[in-house]
Amino acid sequence: MRRPVRPHDPYDPYDPYQKTDQPRGLRAAGRESRTKELISAAMATTTQTPTRSESGAAGRSAARAAEETEALRRAARLEALLGDPYDPANPHGLGALFAADERREPPAATERLLVGAGLGAEFVPVEFGGRLTRADLLVKVLRPVFRRDLALGFGSGITSLFATSAVWAAGSTAQRRATADVLLAGGRASIVHHELAHANAILRDEFTADPLAGGGFSLSGRKDVIINAARSQAYVVYARTDRARSPLSHSVLLLDPQELTASGGLTRLPRVPTAGMRGSLFSGLRFTDCEVPGSALVGRVGEGVALALRTYQVNRCVISATAVAAAGTVLHSAVRAATTGRSRPVARRFHKPLAGVFADLLACDSMATVALRALSLLPDRTHVLAAAVKYVVPDLLRESLEELAAVLGSRGYQHGTPEYGALDKLSRDLPVAGLGHAGTAACQAVIVPQLRALAERAWFKEEEPPSELFRAGAGLPHLDYRLLGIADGGDFLAASLVGSAARLAEVRGVGGQLAVLADLAEAFVTELRALREQCRAIPQGAAALADPAWCVLSDRYALVLAAAAVLGTWEGQDGGEPFLASPAWAVLALTRIGGRLGIPVPELPDDCLGQVLEELVRRYRAGRSCDLDATELAQ
Numbered sequence: 001m002r003r004p005v006r007p008h009d010p011y012d013p014y015d016p017y018q019k020t021d022q023p024r025g026l027r028a029a030g031r032e033s034r035t036k037e038l039i040s041a042a043m044a045t046t047t048q049t050p051t052r053s054e055s056g057a058a059g060r061s062a063a064r065a066a067e068e069t070e071a072l073r074r075a076a077r078l079e080a081l082l083g084d085p086y087d088p089a090n091p092h093g094l095g096a097l098f099a100a101d102e103r104r105e106p107p108a109a110t111e112r113l114l115v116g117a118g119l120g121a122e123f124v125p126v127e128f129g130g131r132l133t134r135a136d137l138l139v140k141v142l143r144p145v146f147r148r149d150l151a152l153g154f155g156s157g158i159t160s161l162f163a164t165s166a167v168w169a170a171g172s173t174a175q176r177r178a179t180a181d182v183l184l185a186g187g188r189a190s191i192v193h194h195e196l197a198h199a200n201a202i203l204r205d206e207f208t209a210d211p212l213a214g215g216g217f218s219l220s221g222r223k224d225v226i227i228n229a230a231r232s233q234a235y236v237v238y239a240r241t242d243r244a245r246s247p248l249s250h251s252v253l254l255l256d257p258q259e260l261t262a263s264g265g266l267t268r269l270p271r272v273p274t275a276g277m278r279g280s281l282f283s284g285l286r287f288t289d290c291e292v293p294g295s296a297l298v299g300r301v302g303e304g305v306a307l308a309l310r311t312y313q314v315n316r317c318v319i320s321a322t323a324v325a326a327a328g329t330v331l332h333s334a335v336r337a338a339t340t341g342r343s344r345p346v347a348r349r350f351h352k353p354l355a356g357v358f359a360d361l362l363a364c365d366s367m368a369t370v371a372l373r374a375l376s377l378l379p380d381r382t383h384v385l386a387a388a389v390k391y392v393v394p395d396l397l398r399e400s401l402e403e404l405a406a407v408l409g410s411r412g413y414q415h416g417t418p419e420y421g422a423l424d425k426l427s428r429d430l431p432v433a434g435l436g437h438a439g440t441a442a443c444q445a446v447i448v449p450q451l452r453a454l455a456e457r458a459w460f461k462e463e464e465p466p467s468e469l470f471r472a473g474a475g476l477p478h479l480d481y482r483l484l485g486i487a488d489g490g491d492f493l494a495a496s497l498v499g500s501a502a503r504l505a506e507v508r509g510v511g512g513q514l515a516v517l518a519d520l521a522e523a524f525v526t527e528l529r530a531l532r533e534q535c536r537a538i539p540q541g542a543a544a545l546a547d548p549a550w551c552v553l554s555d556r557y558a559l560v561l562a563a564a565a566v567l568g569t570w571e572g573q574d575g576g577e578p579f580l581a582s583p584a585w586a587v588l589a590l591t592r593i594g595g596r597l598g599i600p601v602p603e604l605p606d607d608c609l610g611q612v613l614e615e616l617v618r619r620y621r622a623g624r625s626c627d628l629d630a631t632e633l634a635q
């Protein structure tokens with residue numbers, strides 16, 4: 001796919017669209033300098049646990065781009081409005097949310113609060129009066145909601161973004177303005193295609209839209225499970241407009257439910273109970289020879305599949321990144337279980353699972369954040385990475401919940417309690433939210449067909465991405481759905497891995513955690529070399545998806561990308577957060593990723609686990625989140 005053209009200065013080494021003959025050159029210079037600074041800092045901190053310095057935190061805050069600072073301000077306001085999640089008298093606390101879930105009802109009071117706070121504006125681009133500038137900043141704002149209830153985040157939040165993304169990508173000015181008006185007024189939009197967990201199955205014959213002689217379409221079909229179908233003010237329908245099976249078989253229609261109901265062609269079907277996200281309102285729709293005007297068409301006839309492939313990459317990254325926040329609440333409850341009533345340090349048997357899950361969450365956040373930032377910085381090159389994020393993060397989160405269940409012990413059966421009920425609820429909610437095995441298959445369908453091309457054309461050949469990709473506070477372009485591309489054949493994150501390993505190799509002689517980090521980086525580069533040889537043998541076409549042996553390669557590749565994101569995020573630190581600038585968390589995260597791959601990894605340094613655990617306990621006691629931002633929580 002041809003890359004979109006952006007104007008740039010005659011020579012700008014950090015312009016991702018500008019070509020250069022230098023394999024690393026000036027693009028990598030900033031990262032090399034920053035890595036040297038981190039190495040100097042790490043040499044001073046690897047023998048002791050770093051603590052947050054007021055001057056460092058202030059310096060980091062001052063360095064943030066204005067848009068990021070504003071997004072964090074909105075997130076802090078939402079956190080304050082939602083209040084202490086453990087206060088039994090709080091109508092928006094975990095107790096109230098768990099009780100609503102038990103009753104299979106939406107938490108009405110909290111939904112009203114979110115509407116009053118203007119949450120809908122977060123899903124509308126700034127050019128149409130909203131606050132949406134970048135996907136990574138959107139996630140920061142949404143995390144206070146997802147920390148409390150993943151189902152609430154879906155029902156009152158991101159499903160409207162998923163529905164309207166096709167409108168932002170290809171809609172007319174009138175369609176965009178009308179959609180913006182719905183969301184800005186506190187309304188909702190529903191996406192109408194196959195179940196979210198099977199969101200790639202766009203080609204299934206659930207809806208057909210036959211062209212009418214006088215213009216417009218006759219829409220027919222049925223779908224039984226649609227979130228918010230009974231209360232949305234807009235439907236975005238993916239319907240078959242061509243009987244032939246081809247990439248041009250489907251189109252997107254933007255529909256007004258009130259108009260459809262008045263015409264008599266729409267029937268609302270009963271609510272469907274679900275095992276997870278029990279308070280969410282899932283119900284069905286049936287269209288019967290429903291006439292819709294030609295003005296309902298979003299983009300061009302036959303553009304539906306392409307729009308789905310382009311816009312789903314935003315959805316995959318946002319779902320994964322917000323789910324990290326939900327898992328952080330479970331981790332907090334596990335730390336509470338391990339520390340409550342104890343005057344002595346955490347029992348040794350809990351060190352590995354607690355510190356390990358914390359490192360996993362930081363790895364998940366690193367991978368998701370890099371992908372979210374790439375949607376703005378490298379919008380035509382993020383398609384495969386987005387699928388890898390949705391592939392890796394849910395698996396790591398599921399494994400994390402299993403480890404934390406062992407820490408919680410019998411407390412994990414205290415369902416519905418604010419202190420310990422999050423594990424039970426999130427375990428049920430994740431599969432319904434599209435973070436189950438069907439979602440994994442959808443991501444494999446994106447990754448596997450690209451592996452041979454990546455092995456032959458990209459790995460060990462492509463130059464590294466701009467350093468802004470990994471640096472918190474760096475200014476980035478706004479997210480523009482119209483620039484999102486599909487599988488351009490490049491792999492900037494694999495290039496970053498190779499660059500990180502080369503820089504760390506130069507300081508292996510320092511010893512300690514840095515030497516282990518260098519060895520880990522080289523181990524993942526070795527794995528990438530092995531993948532290159534194996535992926536060159538993948539057959540062309542759909543045959544690869546039918547062979548489990550080739551699908552296994554997508555597992556390994558996605559984990560390599562996760563490792564690359566961890567290394568890039570560590571290198572991107574500015575020293576304002578001493579813990580993140582220290583190698584300990586990256587060493588532990590990479591060791592666990594390497595263990596999942598089954599590759600040889602160096603022995604974990606004795607002080608590494610203790611440093612990560614100490615930071616986790618410190619964050620728990622200080623009321624800080626378990627992600628890269630270490631956000632202050634309401635308490």
